[in-house]
Amino acid sequence: MADQSIAEMLSRRVKLANGMSMPQIQLGLYMMSGREAASSVKWALEAGYRGFDSAQWYHNEREAGQSILNFLSANPSLKREDIHFTSKLRDNSTSYDVVRKSIKKSVDTSGLGYIDLFLLHSPYGGREARLTSWKAVEDAVEAGEVKMAGVSNFGVKHIEELMASNPKVHPVVNQIEVHPFNTQLAIRETCEKHGIVIQAYAPLARAMRFKNKTLLAMAKKYGCTAPQIMVRWSIQHGFVTLPKSSQQKRLIENVDVGKFEISQEDMETLDGLDEGLVTDWDPTDAP
Template structure:
């Protein structure tokens, strides 16, 4: 198994467009807008995170932007991702949705803008990608990608010979949902895998074998899961609204899971989807 050289929270992944994205980010899905989101983002930035992942559907873009400004950290040192939700897909509607996200975030540009899912179908997916390419040309977005795309969706997009190819596919990945076929196709297409719900939304944290592996390294089950994703070469987005857990999820750069333990965790795979699964949409 390939060893991954990681340099703490300053570890970056070089995207296919030569831009860099921090390997570890804070996801803010299901964190209430207002103080809860602002606190979580501020705690993460104070802990050294430089990557925040939100979406228009999360309803907390305003709070993310407020926290970024309150942090006092220069804008160019924070990588911000947001997403185009299903009901906004289409060419003109995608342009308008991005502009609204920029307004809510209070930012001049978005580092990474993703199509949130393939659910609206081929025509609207295609029009949305054309819009995202225009947003890059306008300087409103630095990088573009997709989320929850299955192999057939990616083949459709890449087969359209786009001017700009997606730099990431953000999908649910963890040891109980390794998505081997999809992850392999993504990597072979020179697209980065972003792992959301890397902690299986907490549903599997009590797994006895995971607990044994965690005890071996004197780490928590959550830390071992984050480390598993990092050693797979994924960009990983653990979510938490608790200060201690946000800090703990970032304390994963002082140990290395042995090949045998990585293999054991790979064997957990059971196709367990903790949330939705648009990768199977037509």
Template sequence: MPVLGLGVWKNRECTPACLEALRVGYRHIDTAQIYRNEEACGQAIRESGLSREDIFITSKCVSKTHGYEKTLRGIDKSLRKFGLDYIDLFLVHDPISGKEKRLATYRALLDAREAGKIRTVGVSNYNIRHIEEIKEAGLEIPAVNQIELHPLCQQRPIVEYCTQNSVLVQAYTPLLEGKFQQLIPSLHTIADKYNKDSAQVLIRWSIQKGFVPLPKSANPARIASNADVFDFELSEEDMAALDALDKGKEGAVTWNPVDVP
């Protein structure tokens, strides 16, 4: 899995953004059924000129579509929309549907993988107890947990659990929905030290923490800039300064439904 991905939430007509991202070196696009842009992502893949095997595609099924049969039908529908033979990573988008439907949905993903329709099974917005219930059901642990992650919302217990159990952590909203200048006014001081911008520092922080950040943008210049993060490394001091900004749950800037029962 590429260590950086393009998020396309709130971008229904995301073909241009995806094409620009693929042009400047991204090889991972993160979407979801509820984003209603799987067709646009698929169009970008076809127009990019790249081999299908070189592009990593993630999609997800949200709680209102959970359930074994619904999930299988949804995967087939997603494949038709993408115009693809398989999806690289498919996630249970959230745990809101409750234990019974969560597990049924997860079983459907495992079966879809066995059928060759998806390559990897994961979850999103899952807390420790949600992953533990998968283990208790005798099912294999998810390969990925995608959660809101940035210096203000570090979800440390979940991250520690995932690390201990070899679950890769993907970071959505790594740029705080673009509110980082107002929410972290000191960020520019660190950025100036490296001759980088604040968004690049946040993405670099995420990568150095071992996460896979998924910055979202439809602006070609920002898409390119957000990928220009591999020619510098934040010092231990600066990493510690960013780590110290954690506000726990209060630092979340989006839905972050990890605490549902």
């Protein structure tokens, strides 16, 4: 029963404004060495994960891509299209050519033939760099190197700036830190207005609040773990969620959240834990 439940959760997909979809639960590969990424992706694929979130900055695109290729080779019933792979531009640039080359390099490094979702990793660099970089991503989509485009760590003004530029390709997601201790309401409302799905990174708040009394009481009530409550909260808000673990047992346990549903009242209690907790960096107010 547990395995069915996990498989069902991992098969869930979120519809995007462009008519395409992506797995709602994906494995985040942040701060994983190449070796860790290779083994984590392998375990995750075996458990039923079909989405993986990498970045140029993570230096594990090659190992993650190779793990995916190895798995597809060993499982001929699955195709490349069944796996969703994300990467991100390390640095925005005012040079269109620099960004185009950088995107092509990511595609080549991953070895996957194309990247499903490519994001601007942050709004750093200023307006000209953001919009020039976006133009390069749009053209990568048109060239078939990338299937979908999005942004990461974009604040309200960055989203509005991009949408005001009348982009040829609309961003399908904004990947930001979101969890009960940092609910990011203003950014979420702006994204919703423009049909942009929220991708929640650090949905477990990097384990910084696992001993929170409210969270522990909730876990006890629903007969689950604190991380499972946080993943379930993310799912019930409709986010694409990216729980990260390099431990085989944990990356399966984290997504075993199909046996319970958090009540509306308890969701509101969890929303009320918001303290603006930033677990790593917050470029959302970059100039």
